[in-house]
Amino acid sequence: MTPERAGLVLEQARWAARAFETYDAASVSRIVEATAEAADLAATKYAEWAVRETGMGVVADKVAKNKACSSGLVDEYRNRDFVSPRLDPDRRVIELPRPAGVVLGVVPTTNPVASIYFKVLLCLMTRNAIVIAPHPRAKDCSVDAARLLAAAAEAAGAPRGVIQVLEEPSIPIMEALMSDPRTDVILATGGSAVVRAAYSSGNPALSVGPGNVPTFIDASADLPAAVREILASKAFDNSVLCTNESVLVVERSVGPAVRRELQRAGAAILDGEDGVRLRRAMFDGGNLNPEVIGRDATWIAQLAGVSVPRSTRVLVVPFAHVVDEELMTHEKLSPVLGLVEVDSVAAAFEACRAVVSIGGAGHSASIHTEDPRMVMDFAARVPVLRLTVNVGNSAGSSGLTTGLAPSMTLGTGFMGGSSLGANLQPSHLVNWTACAYATASVNDLEAYRGLNPWRLTTGGPVPPWPVASNLHEPELIQSGAHAGVSAALIEQIRRLVVEELEGLVGGAGSG
């Protein structure tokens, strides 16, 4: 695929977006529900496919994520309307939602299908067209899933071309599309290189940086519960979510108890030489070895030449100081957890700050404590935009087990070089045109109630197959073409030809 051909994909998306932005709430809701249902039904198939293709993650957990990002997402937003105008009589303001238009969705290799489900449904809820740029390592499952969603959406009445996928993704194509003026907004999830490319493209971007999550167990916490939560979170999909805990920080006084609980709950603690071997296997010249991403703990142990019990779910590597040159302070995207013991709560906060500074600014952190003041102090000191409390962070910060917006794209905000601070959600993909009266006016906006500017302008999924204008509207065509032919005859011929054409066109697809 050439950049020019990819440009045509955007061009088609623009037409589709223009048609879609006229749809009303009922039509949009029908399309969203149908697409989500198709996605939900295929959750297992794509979970298996993604694991097979990428070698990353755990099928059962990917099934859960796929369901959360299809039926779960629709349940979450079922009563939210991003289509109809909204009235605020107190402010004398009427607001109309205006979709972004064409969204370029860059999808990572770690969570390919769940991310596609998520971004596609967000776009459908908000009447945007989306072009998906899958990661080359997850290309096959991504392309197939995107096509399935496109077919489901179109069958439910969405304009053709509203969901498209680049079948041969490459870096040059992605860069070309990112900077193409036909792209309205970029949704980029992935490494910091992708994020920076998105922001330097010249197009608006909702692009989020990587995470590197510290978790602190305070002495006041329910220790066994905290450890259970953390290990379950680490084991979830083998830590491929960017919200997985990276470094566990504890006060030295509870260190031995934490170690005992970790081992009891299925972690293997790799001290001394074992830890050195593991670092060597996981980091090559300081960079994370992509082979270990999303792998089972036992597989990674074997790669490192370290023997652990077969039931091991998580590898824990203790280290002394949170400094950049300590490899275990970096993001691991695998069921490997750093463990550092510190002398005081103040030192714990400092350690957590350092973990985040090394590679996860603005992302997330977690704390296990019974002390509200501790939560407040932590949140005020550590530069993250979400802090989960007494819950595993993988699913917690993603909003799957907390009140945060369920999301596969977590804003890292100004701290993390992003314009987006919250969990990406449908409202981020619409602007609102505000119609404002003087606040001093006496307008209760009652006359606006029930008014709706959106009406379908196309006949369905695509404008109909173009037929000659004398086939569908004989009265429009004049000047001799029909001279001497009776209207009844024209109508009779017209019907015959339309029937014939329909027979012909039936199998012709887009023509």
Added chain:
Amino acid sequence: MFDGNTFQSPAKSEVISDSETYWNPGKTRFWTAAGIDLVIDRREGYYLWDMGGKRLIDLHLNGGTYNLGHRNPEVMAAVIDAMGRFDMGNHHFPSMTRAALSRALIETAPNGLTRVAFGSGGGEAVDIALKSARHATQKRKIVSVVKAYHGHTGLALATGDDRFGKFFLSDRTDEFVQVPFNDLTAMETALAGGDVAAVILETIPATYGFPLPQPGYIEGVKRLCERVDALYIADEVQTGLMRTGALWAIEKHDVRPDILVTGKGLSGGMYPIAAALLSDRAGAWLDEDGFAHMSTFGGAELGCIAALKTLEITTRPEVGLMVHYVSDFFATGLAEIHADCPDWFVGIRQNGLIFGLEFNHPEGAKYVMRSLYEHGVWAIFSTLDPAVLQFKPGILLSPELCDEILGRVGIAVRACRDEAARPGRRVS
């Protein structure tokens, strides 16, 4: 002004006076008199720039030559790449590019077309088509429609409207018969003698202002041809290449042509090439005597490269879908302008992105053409029916440019309505 390494253009006034002196005084003076002082300089996408700097949106596209826009980057890249190795080639030998294009054309053609004979332009390809039909049927007579236009070469000229043939004493009424368009009875009479080699029809006659074939007309003509053993030639030079939402407009009819002629847009406006696609029967002469028709420039290899890329782009699913959207857009938008001034803008003929806009004045389209020109759009009247404007949007138009075109057309059509109504006024 162009100031290249090997060519430097003089000033615009000098270009015009040189054109009048050395090239074509009649044409040059015609445009000057019509108020269209255009010397096309830069061109890109669907835009043209006059030497004076004025920008125009091109809706003429030279009859579809620039379907994919001017200097389409992908077609350009293909030709530039090929020039590193190829030139026009030797027309006597098999060639890599010609074989590839022939295959691509046949694989995307309507069923029953099996061979390709190349020309350098549409007229030559029509001549090939007519010669093929005559050889296959061993009959001479050719039937076309009144006001037909198939090019300016020998047989093509003779089969078209006598506006051009008579002038050069090249009309041959004994062998070339014309019948009114959309009149099956007249066609039946013309074919009754059993001495007709072929009927040639543009699927929608372009130069006549795109009058649409009545439902069943094309099918009826084909049935009549079969009855008297005449071949059916579909001239798709202007109607083909996705303009109607199908690669060839004839595909929208239940008809299998014996010969299909293509030219103009086939090579994306980068290098001239045209082709006649022949059925087994029409192309039998290629087995009997492969040297019977020769053309040094026909099937030139750089043209083949340009055509291969053009065909590949044109047949992409995204492109077909865009034609659906764009034709729907203009159908709706033009109907609104029509509704606003129905006494002046009296009719819309449309099939996909082929439009004939009818105006209530025998030369109405000339007024509209000039008004459009003043408002930044270049579209041309129909030579053989100047009441009708040929309106031919490109197949890769963006929604934004469509909006702009419609806005400008709305203004221009309304602006010239009063001028045309003034008694005794004539343009040009």
